[in-house]
Amino acid sequence: MEGGEEVIDSVKKIVSAGIPVMGHLGLTPQSIYKFGTYVVRATSDDEAEQLVRDAQLLQDAGCFAIVLEKIPAQLAERVAKQLAIPMIGIGAGPGVDGQVLVMHDMLGINQEFSPRFLRHYARLHDVAKSAFESYIADVKSASFPSSDESY
Secondary structure (H helix, E strand, O other): OEOOHHHHHHHHHHHHOOOOOEEEEEOOHHHHHHHOOOOOOOOOHHHHHHHHHHHHHHHHHOOOEEEEEOOOHHHHHHHHHHOOOOEEEEOOOOOOOEEOOOHHHHOOOOOOOOOOOOOOOOOHHHHHHHHHHHHHHHHHOOOOOOHHHOO
C-alpha cells in the first residue's frame, strides 16, 4: 500500500481484517500525479524525516514489510537498521533486506524505461519482436495454423 501517515487508518483496518499489507514509500508510481515526476524522493531533510516517521508508522500499524523505492541509499539503510520488519529496495541501494526489479524491465522487454537502478539480465525485446513479426506473417500467409495444428 503506497503512502505513510495518510494511509495508516486504512492499513490498520486491512491488517485487522487479517489481510497482510506491505507498505510502499519513496517513489510511489500509482501516486505519480501527486508528485508529477519520477525523480528520487526524500532528498531533502524534511522529506527524509517524514519517510522515517512514515516507515515507523507503517510498522506500528502492522505492515509485514515495506518497499523503499528510489530513495537515497543512506536513508534506506538507516530505515532498514531502525525497523524490525524487512525493507525491500528498488533503486534504494544495497543496505536493505532484499531487492526487487520488475520482470519486464530486468529482462529487457520494456525498452522505454531505463532508470539508473535497472540492470538488464537479458535483452528479450528483440527476440519477442521477431517472434511476433513471424507469427503475424504466418497468419497473413495462412501458413498458421496448418492442418497439423488444427482439430
